[in-house]
Amino acid sequence: MRMKRERKKKKSDGGRQQNEEKKTTLKGAERSAYFARREAAKVLKTVLVGDAKRRALASIKTLVYHPSVRNKKATFALICQTLKHLPIINDVLQAASIINSKWKRQQELIYIIVYDILFGQGVPLVGDAEKYLMRHKDALHSTLKQILSRKNVKTVKELFALHEVPDVSVPxxxxxxxxxxxxxxxxxxxxxxxxxxxxxxxxxxxxxxxxxxxxxxxxxxxxxxxxQGKASSMVAPALSPEPGWEVLDACSAPGNKTVHLAALMKRKGRIIACELQKERIKRLNDTIKLSGASNIQVLNEDFLNINPKDPSYSKIKAILLDPSCSGSGTAASRLDHLLPSKAAGQDIDMERLNKLAAFQRKALQHAFLFPAVERIVYSTCSINQIENEDVVKSVLPLAESYGFQLAKPFPEWQCRGLPVFEGSEHLVRTDPAKHGEGFFIALFSKKDAKLSVRSNNNDNRNIHSSTRTRNLRRKKPMLIHTNLFRMWLYGHLNRCRIQDKSFSG
Known part of the structure; x- marks a missing residue:
């Protein structure tokens, strides 16, 4: 009997132990979910603030895959799903009227928890925000049903389809x-x-x-x-700096193109990596350290403030200028279509584009002033003519006066510049649908001394070049109307894709 009682006691103790282990595991999972939601909320806040200011510090992917984010896959999925459902979540929260001023200060966390309540796997009662919203769970679901009825759809899937943007699938x-x-x-x-x-x-x-x-x-x-995408990886080879050269990367962060230059130069020579924004300097330094490059000097400075006559820059032979741009060519890969500004279908901000183009033009003009420079690459991750062909066209007279001409990188590449000025076939474009990113590349190369417009040699080629410069000045700038441009560009890129079948990228 005694042995029987002991066996029963052991069985009972074992059952209690299993229950305790289960509770401990559950609490651990709850704690993990608690911190994951707050980690996602922190990234989401950065994304939404950047979108509201039209000045994102980094893409969603870049922010999520930062070393400080622990559970990257889960965080990335949670943020993407919350953003995809954000129009619906906002509609529900506004109609339900349950968010007071206290919780409005944590709106990103609220978005994530409401996504889990309405569309996710449910929310354990861990955390004050979770407990507060779970008390209003019925109101949230009831409001969602009312919105379904008002939108004349029967299911959440049909409602979601009203807001959904198809994902872009590229290699x-x-x-x-x-x-x-x-x-x-x-x-x-x-x-x-x-x-x-x-x-x-x-x-x-x-x-x-x-x-x-x-x-x-x-x-x-x-x-x-x-x-690194194919289009982005084309920029440094387009400049093609030789080992031993001194090179200036005018707008460096996050540094992928900078370290690509270092690899092409086989650690020989010097690269000056210029970056104005202090918050991006750390990322640039991290990229350089990770790459193992040893010939890069980081300079926290505005490229426009660098004096080309300073002896420190007297041996600069090549400049890579990849300035701030609209990012319209990388919108899909950056997941910009998930952002509120894009989901709302806002029109192109021409005022912003004009300001960007003015800066881009000024920066490119500044690059020509460095006395020893032989090659300059101007690149953007934009598909907009105003940031690309128009900027190049506007600086051509100055470029020629300093002895530069447009060169043709990757001559076998079929997708070239928009035909808005003579010589645009030297420019490179990439197609977002085919190559994953929409990039633009222009390469300026120093002419032979005898061909330089500034030289004393007045041969026929100089006369032709000078005449062409005057003609460029006379012509009014050609800007294709936005809607017509979209239609034309679509056809142009389709033709590029047809011509570019021989490329696998």
């Missing part, structure tokens, strides 16, 4: 950092798990299937490969 490109790893070794390592092929235009670029997630891959974490 995943990675650039091999040849400062740390050769391309063939990277192929061997990545092919252990993925289907990988070489790009046929950029030697250090690899192509993987769409949706391939490499953020936690050891080669990414140790800086052997960089997650």
């Amino acid at each position: 995943r490109n990675v650039r091999v950092n040849t400062l740390k790893l050769d391309v063939d070794s990277a192929l061997v390592e990545l092919r252990k798990k993925y289907t990988v092929q070489k790009d046929d235009l950029i030697p250090d670029l690899l192509i993987l299937p769409p949706g391939t997630d490499l953020h936690d891959h050891p080669l990414v974490k140790n800086g052997s490969i960089f997650l």
Whole structure:
């Protein structure tokens, strides 16, 4: 009997132990969810504030995949889903009228919790915000039903479809950092798990299937490969600085193109990485450290404030100018279509575009003043003519007066500049739908001395060049009307895609 009682006691104790372990596990999961929601809310606040000011510090992906964010996949999914449902969430919160001034100060956290209540997996009662909103759970669901009826749809899926923007599916490109790893070794390592092929235009670029997630891959974490799109990876090779040169990267952060320059120069020579915004300097330094580049000097300065006559810059032979732009060419890859300003269908902000173009033009004009410079690349991640062809056209007379002409990088590349001025076929464009990003690249190259407009040699070529400069000055700037431009650009990029079938990128 005694042994029987002991067996029953052990069984009972074992059951209690299992229950205690289950409670402990549940509490651990609740705690994890609690911190995950707050981590997501912090990133979401940065995203929404940047969108409201039209000056995002970084894309959603960049913010989420920062080393400080622990559970990256879950946080990324939670933020994306909350943003996708944000118009509906806002409608529900406004109609329900349950958010007081206290909770309005934590609106990003409120958005995330309401998403979980209405569309997610439910919310454990951990945290004051969770407890408050769960007390209003019935009101939230009731309000959602009223909105369904008002919108004349039967299900949440149909309501969501009214706001949903289709996702863009493009191949995943990675650039091999040849400062740390050769391309063939990277192929061997990545092919252990993925289907990988070489790009046929950029030697250090690899192509993987769409949706391939490499953020936690050891080669990414140790800086052997960089997650960089094809279009972005074309900029540094377009400049093609030679080992031993001194190069100025005028607007460097986050630094992917800067360290690409270092790889192309094989650590020889010097790169001055100029960045004005202090909050972006840390990211630039992190990128440089991760890459293993040792010939980069970071300069916290406005490029326009650099004196080209300063002896420190007397040997600069190449300048990469990738200035602030609208980012319209990377909107899809940045997930900008999820942002409130884009979801609301707001028109193009022409005032902002004009200000950006004025700065871009001023920066490009400044680049020509450096006495030893031989090559200048001007690039944007924009598809807007006003930031691209119009900027280049406006500086051509000055460029020619300093002995520069438009060169043609990647002559085999089919998608070229919009035909709005003579010579636009030298410009490079990429198609967001085909290449994942819409980039623009212009390469200015120093002419031979005898061809320089500023030289004393008045041969026929100089006369022709001077005449062309005067003609450019006479012509009124050609700006395609916004709506017509969209239609024309769509047709132009389609033709590029047809012509570009031979490229795999």
